[in-house]
Amino acid sequence: MSVLIETTEGDIVIDLFFKERPNCCRNFLKLCRIKYYNLCQIFTVEENYIFQTGDPTNTGRGGESIFGVLYGDQARYFEIERVPKIRHLKKGLISFVNNGSDQIGSQFFITLADDLDYLDNKHCVFGQVAEGFDTLDNINSQTCDEENRPFRDIRISHTIILDDPFEDPPRLPIPSRSPSPKLDLVQATNKIALDEKIDEDEGKTAEEIKKELEEKEMKAQAEILTMIGDLHDADEAPPDNILFVCKLNPVTTSEDLEIIFSRFGEIVECEVIKDRRTGASLQYAFIEFEKPQQCEAAYLKMDNVLIDDRRIHVDFSQSVAKNYTWKKQNRDTDKFLSMRKRRFRAWVKDKKQRHSEKRKLWL
Known part of the structure; x- marks a missing residue:
């Protein structure tokens, strides 16, 4: 007598000891018949020991026998079968869980190792x-928390009875179809979903992993700069119409670069950066074009070009300083205008007051 258990980690075929354990086998087969185990979580996995399931509440404290389904709470559990004695001596044995009072319901476990004889006379x-021993190995290798609960959402997706020697009892609530998952099951957030990977780097090349790490590091640095006020926003991007030019000859001036790069389009601003104290060229510059397309054309044509006996390097600007300079100028201008308005208003008020005092003297 056999049952096929389909899990999210693979399939398992169970052969039942229906002669030695008739009540247990009847209970298990009829629970499978009414799809009782469908969508039950494998809520406990102890490596090289057991995995446990069969509780619709997925807590380890729920579940009931087929007799409880048929006759109510007074028949929720039934007496454990001890004769003949069958020991937990090999991997792959399925056993009903003792509820502590030598009674069993719906919860069961499957052994993941040999010689677990200390479970004898208890379950x-x-x-x-x-x-399906490969499926047992997959479940056995799952990563779990301190309470032996697997991080991945492993469930019994379906049970199929291959052979059943027992007749169905009257009023057995056999469903017309397998039950659909409920909303709380679909929206469960405390487990890793079936299509999620525990290892985020699985299947990625070394270059892809390196690139992702660099992007994460850049994002973290941007967040820090935002917190200390050096950036307006972590996602702030540099202007796409500004070109960075370096490796310049110290004699190259802003006017020289403007003449050379003006063939790609109208230049809004061109500046060779100089030392504040000495006024000497720092040998790099920023060139702002009117349109991003002009900037791209200059980037494609001017890299490694010889200017004043120096081969220059051209790249898109990665600086957001232009944004800050513009905003700072606006703030300074607003502050200056506001100050002028206050002074003008104070001057007008003073004039009015003096004029009023003079009128009083004349009268």
Whole structure:
């Protein structure tokens, strides 16, 4: 007598000991028949020991036998079967969980190692895995928290009865189709979803990983600069119409560069950066074009070009200082205009007051 258990980690075929454990096998088969185990989580995985499931509440404290389904809470559990004695001596044995009162309901576990004889006389073995040991290995290798709960959302997706020697009892609520997942199950946020990867770098090349790390580092640095006020926004991008030119000859002037680069379009501003104290060229410059297309054309044509016996290097500007300079000028201008307005108003008020005092003297 067999049952196929389809899980999100693979399929398992269970052969049942229906002669040695008739009540347990009847309970398991009829629960499978009414799709009771569908969507149940494998909520406990202890490496090289067991994995446990069979609780629709996924807490380890729920579940009921088929007799509880048929006859109510008074039949939620039934007596454990101990004769003949079947020991937990090999990997792949399926056993009903003892609720602490020598009674069993719906929860069961499957052994993941041999010689677990300390489980004997506590729980009830009623079958063994016939196929699907690779699935057991997949479940056994799952990463879990301190309470042995797997981080990945592993579930029984379906159960199929391959052979059932027991007749269905009257009033057995056999569904017409498998149950659909509820909204709270779909929106569960405390587990890694089936299509998510535990290792984010899985399947990526070394170059892709390096690029992602660089992007994360740049983003972190931008966040820090935003916090200390050096950036307006972490996503702030440099202007796309400004060209950076370096490796210049110290004798090259802003006027020289403007004449040379003006063939690509109208230049708004061209400035060779100089030392504030000495006025000497620092041998790099910024050239602002009217349009980004003109800047791109200059970038493609002018890199490694010889100017004043020096081969220059051209790249797009990565500086956002232009944005800050412009905004600072606006703030300074606004502050200056505001000050002038206050002074003018004070002057007008003073004039009015003096004129009023003079009128009083004349009268």
